[in-house]
Amino acid sequence: MPRTSWSRRTAAVAVSLTALAGCTIGGPEAAPAPADGCAALEGQTVTLVAPASPGGGFDTLARIIAEPLGGELGAQVIVENRPGAGGLLAVNRLVNAPADGRQIALMNGTGAAASVLGEAEGADFALRDLSYIGRLASEDTLLVTSPQGGTWQDALASPDFRFGSTGPGGTDYATATVLIEAFGLRGRIVTGFPGQSEAMLALLQGNIDGLIGTADDRRPPIESGEVVPILSITPERADVAPDAPAIGELDLRPEQRSLLDALLTLNELGRPLVGPAGIEPGTLECLRTAFATVAQDPDVVATAAQQRRRIGYVSGQELDAVVGRIEALPPEFVGILREALSRP
Structure with missing residues (x-):
């Protein structure tokens, strides 16, 4: 050639x-x-x-x-x-x-x-x-829920917030792990989904409560109203999720900030x-x-x-x-x- x-x-x-x-x-x-x-x-x-x-x-x-x-x-x-x-x-x-x-x-x-x-x-x-x-x-990643899933504050107050993940090698798993630790979430990570499509279906069916993914991947279901972004794991709010708070704007303790800054470095x-x-x-x-x-x-x-x-x-x-x-x-x-x- x-x-x-x-x-x-x-x-x-x-x-x-x-x-x-x-x-x-x-x-x-x-x-x-x-x-x-x-x-x-x-x-x-x-x-x-x-x-x-x-x-x-x-x-x-x-x-x-x-x-x-x-x-x-x-x-x-x-x-x-x-x-x-x-x-x-x-x-x-x-x-x-x-x-x-x-x-x-x-x-x-x-x-x-x-x-x-x-x-x-x-x-x-x-x-x-x-x-x-x-x-x-x-x-740039977002945490989304179903339209009935509530807000980030609701996730913080949940007695059992279930994150979906394709497995430990994925961004969704690492991010959920850090969020649970940094915010003291009473949550867990549900794995075993072959791909993001299956995890999204589980979210829509109510089998999990939240799913993490890139802004580009989540843009279509956000714009169609299938899912609602509740947290942007970014320094500033994402354009596709202007109403969701960003990590960079939250009032955090020093130890929380250290963990989340490290997560942003990975990203x-x-x-x-x-x-x-x-x-x-x-x-x-x-x-x-x-x-x-x-x-x-x-x-x-x-x-x-x-x-x-x-x-x-x-x-x-x-x-x-x-x-x-x-x-x-x-x-x-x-x-x-x-x-x-x-x-x-």
Whole structure:
């Protein structure tokens, strides 16, 4: 496959991005210029793993970027769905794959990081076992209930608030664990749902009381009135949930603030594009440059918006720094995750 767009588009983007180096997380970031490592991928097939079943958020995002990423790399990028264990199955296989840049994956960053810190069964890797290419989407999360479920204050007063979760590897499990501890909720986490669709059905049927998910995933049922957001696990209120309080605006004790700030740090990983550790530096630079171009391309952003998805690009270099902050999170926070994830 000819690398038709690389020289024209990537060179221009690399120059323009260089002027923006040093921006804070979430803004455009300079990507390294293409190196000889691009030759290792040109004409090859690159497998992009979506750690969930077809039709969900990970699958949709992977398919949005696959073709343009292939164009930038001069390769064929194919999407492979590999669900299981909240995304941990896909990461476990990825870290043992050849570090040649031909196997990459979108990752559930919050769930994976929580599982690693909490030493969860099935998390057979460390965060440094991965190469961080860049973040595709943020992980701004909401707690929603059914229309009869009440408010956040009602959840705090509930004698038995049941969170739904796909399992310990998921963002929903980690977030619920921290909320229960930070607010002293008399709650529990109900697991065993194969996916978010099944968990949502359980919420609507009244078998669970609350469900945590990304703002993009929850937008359609919120707008249709099927569910009601009662808490935004973000510094500020989410646009899709203007009436739900945000973590950042709550009046919290210092120990609560410490736990919830740590949770927000986990969320900074979002949905990153990753590969195995040890990818040759030139090839990793090539992947990062190509991904930076695609994730900030107005056409790609517009395509994502049409499918009710928002791109939240962050560079691979910035994600390396986020991993460092995650590794330095308070022992109290890590202990909570370990205790929760070790329960039978």
